[in-house]
Amino acid sequence: MSAAIGTSERRGAGRLLPGFWSLVTIAVLVIVTALLLLPVINIIGLSLSGGVKDGGLFEHYRTFFSERFYYQTVFNSFWVSCWAMAFAVALGVPAAYFVNRYDIWGKGLARAAVVLTFVSPPFIGSYSWVVLFGRSGVATQLFASWGIPLPTIYGPSGIIFVFTLQFFPFVFLLVSSGLKTIDQSVEDAALNLGSSEFRTFRTVIVPLLVPSITTGALLVFIASFTDLGTPIILGEKFRVLPVLVYGEFVNEFGGRPVLASALSVVLLTITTAALLLQRWLSARFSHASAAVRPLEVQEQPLAKRLAATVFVFLLIGTALLPILNIVVSSFLEAKGPVLTGNFTLANYQRIASRLTLPLWNTVFFTTTATLLCAMVGTAIAYIIVRRPGFVSSTLDTVVMFSYAVPGIVLGVGLVVTYHEPPLALTGTSVILILAYFIRRLPFSVRSSVSMLQQVSRDTEDASINLGAGPGRTFLKITIPVLATAILSGALLTWSNTIRELSATLILQSGTTATVAIEIFNEVVNGNFGVASALGTVLILLTFLPLLLLFTVIGKKEDVLV
């Protein structure tokens, strides 16, 4: 029987429905509804019902769009996000091309550095830039003493600069994996037909990379648009939308949750639109092709080879600079925000006494959320791949919607939904764990889905045929076969969750503070020495599981995106 017919037969509705999976489907639908849909619906509801109390259904939206103080933040957000996106593409595409196609020196180092940049907590990087290039920054004063004024790191240009360096790895990693799907014969054919090297790049390679580039670009856009830490640290008077939401929600003089809700809805609308655009673009421009023989590394003349190497390492070196600065600074004596040149372990001694609770919180929340993600994510992936139908595709859509919900919006939504008995979860560990879980769920689902699609369904049918029920089959066959995928998904979840800031800022109370929160507080209070020591610990915690992933499990860095 041909593959096509086999598939269509299997998708038929007449498959016997074992009770086990129906129950699991109901359970995950309840979970996803409670943690994602309900909070989003409640934000929308509150923004409207609160408006009714204050004068009209759209009262708060009217306020938002009529007062420059508010609507200006949307323009500001677009401004920094679009520039960051443009620069990230302009730098990320050539960097990826050089690393993957040219015989530059230090390829492995370059890849590792990109990963390190990508996974380091962005707000630490921002403050690190302040320390280097702020008004009293080390580099600023050094250059000033030579009579060279440096451009300011504050305001929109600084934010764009930091976003570009923080998020260009999206483009780098996606283009790198995109290049692997192009067959060498395509390039050979173009050259054989008389096309020059650059013309071939422009007319053959780039068009085939369009899906990777657009996806990378929109991920940069969304990440920039929803980031909270960097604009708080660098923005000063330049306010972007997430900062406004945060300010309205946790204002010391009584927050305005209704207005914050309306702002969240605006933010959510924009990110959802961007995500839909990304989906449409990648469907529109995708070229279904698998490379039999992927593009090969080209030998370049020495000058070109040298120039490409310099370009790559200038970019990556700049992106790594704040991280190096943090690690070095953590061993330097600090007087408030001013660092001296003296080596000390005092910063680590100071955090050692205070770190116990936040560190425990961080590890506990992250690990619990990771385990939940692995279990629920695998179950959802199974339902999506193996039990296609209306319910399954609905579930798929809802889970993927979670990509579009910014951390801060999810935080506001969870507070709005779970602040009253019987489910008064605000300020508890549970709400943070649940927030981490639902934020990372789509990534777990996606990694299990792609693995499951490669496993023949016959393997599970064979188990059922031999007398094992659906539950036993899932535990004894599906899970072990997927073990590597689940483990690598879990390691990724762990290292991504551990540095979460924006939802945590909304949801934490003093006793549930995480390492990321502690760093943020120290940064706001200007204790850069302590912040650096904490930051070094956090970078280590983020990087260790990835090290495991790349070395022991042997994954490539493109699993990150």
Next chain:
Amino acid sequence: MTILRGAAGASLPFFSGRAMTSTTVRIDGISKRFGSAVAVNDVSVDIARGEFFTLLGSSGCGKTTLLRMIAGFLKQSEGSIYFGETCIDDVPPQKRNTGMVFQSYAIFPHLSVVDNIAYGLRARGQSAGEIKAKVDKYLGLTRLSHLGHRKPRELSGGQQQRVVLARAMVIEPDVLLMDEPLSNLDTEMRVHLRAEIRALQRQVGITTIYVTHDQEEALLMSDRIAVMRDGRFEQVARPHDIYNNPATRFVASFIGENNFLPVSGIRSEHGRTMLDLPGGRLLTTVHVPTNGPLDAAIRPQDMTLSPEPSGTNMPGLLGTLTDIQFLGGTVRYALDLGDGHVVQVAGSSRTGEALPQTGSRHLLSVSAGALRLFPRGNA
């Protein structure tokens, strides 16, 4: 091996003292629809205990769908399936006690050979000693004893297929179901394994339903074959009958090779039937359907080639030799009978015999019992 062949065509394995765990299978008016598409259309058959029953057809004929309904992976839209006297329509797949062998092997990649074979026994909660004894027995039967602790990735395709065969048979299923188990193997291994499967099936005496698109495999292995087309059974019969007495024109063209020639006239001469065909006329002893135009089907090896005779009154078809394909022991000839009718003739080549020349005229003769008649146009 001693085999008694029953009148119905079922083979009755002749074992003394062996427990017969297998059962009869009754398929009663089964249909399966996917939306508006009909995959299986009202099929019924009774399969005897211990019979090797084959579903034969090309891609999309519904044979795998039918097999998956018997296994319980699909639920039929209409009809019922019985194992013995028990209706199993509402029995979930894991309770049906069928042993299935998949085209893709579906070997459990993370389990050793022994653990693969023991899987179904463990699911049934059997004791460790019992499991070990049964696994050892089937390791021996499938000649895998020395590979028991290997992982699937360390096995060849043929070895993997034997593992899943042992895995399916060790649970002593009521019915063994095989979905093109040999189609992923190379020719040599396929030829070898089909003999092995058949021997093992007879030895254990298990009712087997086998799906294949390979007619040689079906003819060689089966007690009975159901030729399927568009979700229906075209014919259910023993291999010899399927080949020699195809029930429909489709079966005649699908199984083996046939030349179809339009019958332009039917005459009775001296109590015998004479058919007017392109290039001449032929005598037949088969029953002639009365209504509608007919096609005559003649297999290539049932025609004899001889030089054009001088007299003209002999029955036979006159044609011009247009092509000769020399295949060693056999020679294939193409003869043009005029009006675009070209027939394929299979002959043998004997040492020292010269081959005829293309362009020469020849007479084809066919023995009176070898010709079959079908209504025309019913492809």
